[in-house]
Amino acid sequence: MPIRPENRFFYPIDWKELSYVIRFGRAKGCCEGCGRPHGQLVAHLGDGRWWDVQANVWRSGKGRRLKLAPLACLPAETAVQLTRVYLACAHLDHDPGNNEPANLKALCQRCHILHDREEHRRQRWFTYRRRKVTGDLFLGPYPFRF
The missing domain is CATH 4.10.910 (30s ribosomal protein s13; domain 2)
Structure with a gap:
């Protein structure tokens, strides 16, 4: 999510680099809330459950494995949606001036909106x-x- 112009001065000059280190260095390109991979099209059911292609399992909104039928075996009436995942760096205490690594977390758009x-x-x-x-x-x- 872009930074509002009125809040730009709260962020450090090197915010892009700091955000990149958190998202791809520490989190390794996956959401730290649910585990969704950055830049990938993810099949999901709209309620937080999503299909993990690498592990070939359904995962909950918290990233836990679920015991559901594989994606190909779902009934036709089940509404499966596709969403491209983008990671953002979120402040856990909602203070953009606090840029300690322990206060920053890489979150996908769903986890970020739930956090805020x-x-x-x-x-x-x-x-x-x-x-x-x-x-x-x-x-x-x-x-x-x-």
């Missing part, structure tokens, strides 16, 4: 309130809906 869930909810709440205020100032009453 509360921050996204807070930002959503703030955006709705800002829209309501802007509507009241310039347009008159603004209908407030969720």
Whole structure:
């Protein structure tokens, strides 16, 4: 996920190199949350379960092996989706100024969005309130809906 321009100054100058070392040096190109490989198309069921091609097994959203039928044996009505995996370097304490290696983790897009869930909810709440205020100032009453 790109860094917002207003938050750019929180990150060190060598952030790209630091992120690369965490994602491909320490994590070896796999998500540290679920084990999905970077850059690969991964078959998944939409609820976190995904097909590990190298081990030929289904894995949970936490990377644990599951006892499910192989990918080719699934019923036709099962909705299998394909997603390309991209790793990002996440701050565990949500503080972009804390760049200690112990505070950084290589996460795929699914694990990263789950890790930042509360921050996204807070930002959503703030955006709705800002829209309501802007509507009241310039347009008159603004209908407030969720």
